[in-house]
Amino acid sequence: MNKNYPYYSHEKIANLRELLENNNKINKDDIAFIYKDSHLETKSKTYQEFAEEVTNLSNYLYKKYNNKHIAIIAENSYSWIVLFFAIILSNNVAVIIDKDLEPERIIKLLSISDTNDIFCSSSYVDSIDLNKYNVNYLDDIEELINKGKTLKNGTKLDSDKPAVIFFTSGTTGFNKAVMLSQKNICADLYGASSIFKPFGTAFAPLPFHHAFGLITAVLKPVYYHVPVFLNSSLKRVLPEIQEAQPNTMFVVPAFIETFYKQIWNTARKTKQERKLKMGIKLSNMLMKCHIDIRKKLFASLLSQFGGKLEYIICGGAPLETKYVTWFRSIGIEILNGYGITECSPVVSVNRNEFKCDGSVGQICRDVEVKIIDGEVCVKGDIVMLGYYKDKKATDEVIIDGWFHTGDYGYLNKDGFLFITGRKKNLIILSNGENISPEVIEAKLAEDDGVCEVVVTNEGNRLVAHIYPNEDYLQNQEYFDNLITKYNKNVPKNHQLAYAVLRTTEFKKNNNRKILRDKIMEE
């Protein structure tokens, strides 16, 4: 059924101004953004309205600032997007900061990025002492847009200079300031959009301080010329999906796991669990005979997602394949991708009609991927300019033009990329054997009894720390048998010594990634 097929065709752009102009050329009256105002009323903006507001605000910013670093510290909103475009189109640099970080961390990020000018949301920064900064409020942005109407913007855009600084959110707690140019961003828009295409409204619920939440979930729909619905709050994800009726949604795995849990929860509450299980069995059987009745069979379930949802683009963290197959059974295709902030961010994604379960997809157009000593390395215009004022760290990751992602992986014969683990998690045993713990963890996670698992090196022996699923809590015998079964099928060096059972889940960072460094401290 899957087949390789030509790239989707898109016009190449050099900067964000061309992005606005191209959309106006296609049809300036089409809807670009749908969002909720402060009273939770639904509003929309056409491409022309959006372009005008960006232009006016950039006129104002051009007069006030020149080549400055301007931070945005605020919750997702339409104004946020207007401000982001206007900062870049007025020859300034947008410094993107997570509003939920603790105040000391925010101050630190402002300091390492040499930022003195801030646009923030009044509700989020009332606890931070910003006296020494020049603070503007996003709530006042309309006034600034109006002021810009009579001004002129004399910026000569340089697509190669830094346009935006994102901070990486590592599991070690150390943030690096990633500089991306407009050329980087435009290369990402072109490269990823050539292999995936939405066919209707897009839904964007991820925070804009992540490159995936902003460049992929918002800028790409603008590039595709499809409307994007900006989710007003995670509290309202499902009602707003129902309202938006999206064709495509951009999420991280936590969303999919939550949707899955909620679906089964509702099925249990309404005593439809058996019916749902039977329906899935039936659907899978018919699909094998190329009979697709999923839209009819799961109509009420699909209506909870607006009724038109065809694709969920998932990235940001690994997603278990079981979710991909389950959602496919009910008629929603999860297309897994792989990206990293330093690559603007998308490196690969499964295609609408050419996909491979367990992989993170095909390499984006005009992007080169090479596996060097097992590590995924990337070359192309999507690779960042570098880390801000950190040449040493930049030189450690960009070697001979290749960006070293720190992720281990391989490409199969059809060009699908598979990620097998993080380089920094690599276990090196005293016999020189290199073990990627994620490979073992993925295998163990397939077992019904395992909820979460982390493999560590303890005295040159591999130990599986397991947080069991509810029905298997404290069942040491079960997991001893699991380890024995696993050991029978792997080489001696990969065998596990024993399993340590936990009664609580692993500590995680804000993005729900397990803090591996903390495991031995607990």
Place this chain on the structure above:
Amino acid sequence: MKDKVVSIIAETTGMAKEDIKESSNLLTDLELESLDIVTLVAELEKAVGKEIPDKDIKEFQTVQDIIDYLEKNA
């Protein structure tokens, strides 16, 4: 307020009411993910008829924190 909060948690998560204590930590004892907590807050909003700003959600560590918050703000 306690009964109301416990009922909503039970209803939203599918857990038994007797397993939900005031001292239960949402993440470690009730094993709620961050998105589960957000969903729970949406249900609490409906029940008390008042908006709970997103920035206040991170204050909720235990069931008691939710009860205290709602008694103070609802």
